Amino acid sequence: MHTYQELISSWALKLGIYEKQEAESLVSWLFEHHLGWRRSDMLNKAEEASFPSKIFDDFERLKTGEPIQYIIGKGPFYGRDFHVSPHTLIPRNETEELVHLIIKENPTSGLRILDIGTGTGCIPISLALELDHPEVFGVDISEEALEIAAKNAEELGAKVIFSSCDILTELPEVEALDILVSNPPYIPVQEKSQMHKNVLDFEPGLALFVSNEDPLIFYRTIAEKGKQLLKPDGKLYFEINEKYGNEVAELMTNLGYFEVQVLKDLNGKDRIVVARC
Known part of the structure; x- marks a missing residue:
């Protein structure tokens, strides 16, 4: 014993x-x-x-080295358990900080919100449950991820409309948004050698990596399309690679966004960029 x-x-x-x-x-x-x-x-x-x-x-x-969240099929996020699978990223603390910021800054009722690259749906589901009667949407290129997201929304009692969209080639069929949020792929392929084995071997590369030649492709594309999707004075929130805070902020300023801010996470790393349309 x-x-x-x-x-x-x-x-x-x-x-x-x-x-x-x-x-x-x-x-x-x-x-x-x-x-x-x-x-x-x-x-x-x-x-x-x-x-x-x-x-x-x-x-x-x-x-x-397989992540325990994949082994047991769930991972915690913002006080709730979310189903995960090898087709979705495991929800992380930094993304909780992003969600918390959005909740804190946007107490208005009835906001229209879109999450691009939704994965498990942890961002839009948390916002749907924490904000005051919002209309919430989530898109992803992965049908398998969308199935997981829909399952999470149903089990957690969140009203979120999920749909398939390749953001690099398509425009989401949602407009007049108050908030656009995304935690897109942001790790250049060249950084693979610096990553932990349990991330590299098990989490979906589709949701992690971008080309070395154009590491800001998702930020630029989403910010450009955000000009069409957001209401005047609407807000765009990005989770970013800590190395590209200034570059993402400059990109957004050049596209005509204002009140652009680069915010640090609890570890003191540049992690969130916020701007108004």
């Missing part, structure tokens, strides 16, 4: 690809998912022989 904490520590030692604290956090997450254990249970005792076989299978996947 071992305490839950002893089991977590011993399992974490087998996750050599992670630092000790992160490994223990991942094992704790796995135990809670399969066994219902929480940190308040850590002094209780149990035997591994009583564990369901699925937890051992999932632990083997964890050893390969």
Whole structure:
């Protein structure tokens, strides 16, 4: 018999690809998912022989570097759990900061909002549930991602209209928007070598990478189309690659946006650009 904490520590030692604290956090997450254990249970005792076989299978996947969100099929975002799959990015803390900013800055009722490159739908669903009776839309090029987004909206009780759109070649069929938001692909292919294996090997490249030759292609295209989609004085919010804050801001200024701001995330990195149309 071992305490839950002893089991977590011993399992974490087998996750050599992670630092000790992160490994223990991942094992704790796995135990809670399969066994219902929480940190308040850590002094209780149990035997591994009583564990369901699925937890051992999932632990083997964890050893390969596969993100735990894909293993258990869900990831947390802004206080809610969202279904994820290898066709969607895993929702991240930086994107929570983007959502929080939009909520804080836009208390008006009935706003029309479009999220481009919606993935799991975590941005538009959170906005639909947190803002005052907005009309919310989300588009993505991936049909598989749209299926996940629609499932999340249904289960979380959010009214969001999702549709397919390749933003580089098509104009979304939504207009007179108050808010346009996007967390588009923004990692140049040349930065692949600097990325963690669990991101590179498992998350969808379609949602991550842009060409080295034109890393701002999505920002420029969305900002150009935003001039047609946004109402006068409407707002455009981007999540950005920390290296391109000034470039994205300059691009938007040159396109005629005003009140352009580059904002830092909680880690002090340029992460959000906001502007008015």
